[in-house]
Amino acid sequence: MKVVAFDFDGTLSESEMTVLLGERMDVADEMADITERAMNDEISYARSLRDRAALLDGLSLESAADAYSEVALRPGAADVIDALAEKGTYVAILTGGFETGVQAALERESVAVDEIVANRLPDDGAALTGDVEGPLIEGTKDDALERLADEQGADVVNTVAVGDGANDLPMLEVAGLSVGFEPKPAVEPACDVVVSDMTELHDVLAERNAI
Secondary structure (H helix, E strand, O other): OOEEEEOOEOOOEOOOHHHHHHHOOOOHHHHHHHHHHHHOOOOOHHHHHHHHHHOOOOOEHHHHHHHHOOOOEOOOHHHHHHHHHHHOOEEEEEEEEEHHHHHHHHHHOOOOOOEEEEEEOOEOOOEEOOOOEOOOOOOOHHHHHHHHHHHOOOOHHHEEEEEOOHHHHHHHHHOOEEEEEOOOOOOHHHOOEEEOOHHHHHHHHHHOOOO
């Protein structure tokens, strides 16, 4: 496999960035409810993301930074990423979450990926505005995965997608190998393989010669 694309929240990380941010505004329960409805494909991901971002209007940048500092990779995730890099596999993170949190988690583990495709929460210099912007609000992960494959000179059949929620379905459906990481019930039927930890994922990727 030439390209491996990971979702972030719920896959590479157990953290849910919007919930961590929402705790600073006392709206974490509302955040979690919106997230769950989106991951089960009950509402569109774009709507859910905008609804969650709106709840963060006025959150100070200092509080946002504190929330991002709590975003962490799952145990073993850094080892999987490093093993893929050593094999020469192109590693991407495709997430509807936020680039700042992804980068913070990667830096904490001293690990890097080839590309991050993520959204952003704009600010006015002091606090979040309640808006959200980026390529994966209306854009879908299948388009991003197909672009990556094309840029790497790979057919999409030589790609792996790893995800858990409804917004991962587009890339899971087009990838050569779709791996569900403890996938939601609405997502599992689209998965070729289901794993529950990074050791299992490592073994699956090794079988496909990605590691």
